[in-house]
Amino acid sequence: MPATVVRHQDNVTTRRLIAERKPGHSLPAPFYTSDEIFDLDLDAIFGKHWIFVASEAEIREPGDYVTVEFGKTSLLVIRDDDENVQVLHNVCRHRGARILTPGSGSVGNLVCGYHQWTYKPDGTLIWAASAADDFDTSCHNLRKVAFRSIAGLIYVNLSDEPNDDIDEVASIVAPYFEQHQLKRAKVAKQIDLIELGNWKLTMENNRECYHCDMHPELGCTYFITWGYPEDAIPPHLQETHERYLSAEAELEHKCVERGLPFAGIEQLDTRTMGFRVQREALDGEGESYSMTGAKLVNKLLGDFDDAKLGRLSMHTQPNFWCHFMADHAITFAVLPIAPGRTLVRTTWLVHEDAVEGIDYNVDDLTYVWRETNAQDAAFVELAQRGVTDPAYIPGPYVPSEYQVDAFCNWYIDKLTVHLDAEGAE
Ligand code: 3BY
Ligand code: FES
Numbered sequence: 001m002p003a004t005v006v007r008h009q010d011n012v013t014t015r016r017l018i019a020e021r022k023p024g025h026s027l028p029a030p031f032y033t034s035d036e037i038f039d040l041d042l043d044a045i046f047g048k049h050w051i052f053v054a055s056e057a058e059i060r061e062p063g064d065y066v067t068v069e070f071g072k073t074s075l076l077v078i079r080d081d082d083e084n085v086q087v088l089h090n091v092c093r094h095r096g097a098r099i100l101t102p103g104s105g106s107v108g109n110l111v112c113g114y115h116q117w118t119y120k121p122d123g124t125l126i127w128a129a130s131a132a133d134d135f136d137t138s139c140h141n142l143r144k145v146a147f148r149s150i151a152g153l154i155y156v157n158l159s160d161e162p163n164d165d166i167d168e169v170a171s172i173v174a175p176y177f178e179q180h181q182l183k184r185a186k187v188a189k190q191i192d193l194i195e196l197g198n199w200k201l202t203m204e205n206n207r208e209c210y211h212c213d214m215h216p217e218l219g220c221t222y223f224i225t226w227g228y229p230e231d232a233i234p235p236h237l238q239e240t241h242e243r244y245l246s247a248e249a250e251l252e253h254k255c256v257e258r259g260l261p262f263a264g265i266e267q268l269d270t271r272t273m274g275f276r277v278q279r280e281a282l283d284g285e286g287e288s289y290s291m292t293g294a295k296l297v298n299k300l301l302g303d304f305d306d307a308k309l310g311r312l313s314m315h316t317q318p319n320f321w322c323h324f325m326a327d328h329a330i331t332f333a334v335l336p337i338a339p340g341r342t343l344v345r346t347t348w349l350v351h352e353d354a355v356e357g358i359d360y361n362v363d364d365l366t367y368v369w370r371e372t373n374a375q376d377a378a379f380v381e382l383a384q385r386g387v388t389d390p391a392y393i394p395g396p397y398v399p400s401e402y403q404v405d406a407f408c409n410w411y412i413d414k415l416t417v418h419l420d421a422e423g424a425e
């Protein structure tokens with residue numbers, strides 16, 4: 001049977017599943033479990049939309065690189081000799097070997113380990129031993145990937161004709177991040193965690209705080225009313241909510257004084273990239289994600305002179321969220337490995353002049369989110385096991401899970417647009 005016929009049948013099945021999906025409900029099981037839909041996700045979502053891969057703080061000097069893997073793709077995010085960011089496919093132009101193994105580091109040039117074809121960090125082929133006299137190196141540079149840096153947050157788009165959804169979002173959100181000066185930050189720690197669940201379960205879990213009572217460490221600073229619509233705050237959380245409102249009023253005043261954008265913006269509909277940006281007060285000392293809310297890094301980001309600036313959070317569909325405090329920032333990238341395996345890459349960033357052991361301690365800095373990530377990974381695994389059980393029936397989201405619904409709606413919409421485009425070919 002020709003491949004196109006198989007593909008057509010897959011698409012018919014996927015369209016039936018899309019039609020079966022009830023808005024306001026979790027997705028039918030195959031969206032979390034099937035190999036075909038996983039491949040479709042890689043084409044329709046990770047192959048066409050803007051994917052967060054790394055921050056500029058991870059590649060500070062010429063030759064610094066980090067590899068990013070999702071599905072069958074491996075990318076090199078690298079700083080070239082002119083100090084520009086480059087994103088290259090990690091596929092040699094000779095016979096296709098991977099050039100760098102997964103990880104991060106620094107290189108002078110990129111040398112393929114197979115027959116030593118050698119590329120500059122901007123992807124230009126400069127050496128191919130024993131090639132024919134008329135061999136044109138300029139036709140065999142590494143393939144470049146489209147990218148945009150939003151205030152130092154690097155997004156890629158694998159499509160040959162990338163959509164421009166990101167431009168409007170960049171112009172709206174970049175001012176929120178400017179004073180945190182990500183480009184003057186360095187990595188304090190990066191941890192790759194493999195969650196035993198589908199990437200969408202990882203995302204869904206992040207888009208709600210309905211489960212946040214189960215995060216005791218995070219709960220020391222995180223106002224649990226996060227994400228609740230104003231009219232849906234449960235009675236037992238009213239007091240917390242009052243405390244939150246007064247901390248918010250104080251923070252808003254301070255932000256206005258310092259020219260820090262404060263207003264929350266939520267554009268979750270399916271017309272664009274889908275994002276949410278918001279500055280919020282933290283509980284306790286209000287400075288950082290510690291067990292008391294006190295700052296964890298003495299040298300603050302950028303030129304901040306006040307540690308009590310709460311948290312600036314953003315999420316973008318389909319694979320990113322972050323938290324920026326005055327003393328450090330944390331980025332999260334969600335990278336699909338297989339239908340039931342997802343990499344969550346968490347990166348803690350501090351001021352370039354902050355000295356480990358003097359200004360901060362890595363174990364303390366990372367404690368709250370290491371614990372929180374481990375708890376979330378356990379929830380994702382439980383969810384994956386449950387949705388794989390034949391007894392699973394998609395269940396209803398509660399009002400405070402509206403952002404989970406928005407994520408699923410965005411996903412279903414982009415899948416549908418992709419199938420329509422394929423059908424029209
Ligand atoms: O990432 C967030 O914004 C929060 C933190 C805990 C869960 N999530 C909804
Ligand atoms: Fe890279 Fe041959 S495959 S040099």
Ligand code: FE
Nearest residue numbers: 205211215376
């Ligand atoms: Fe959580």
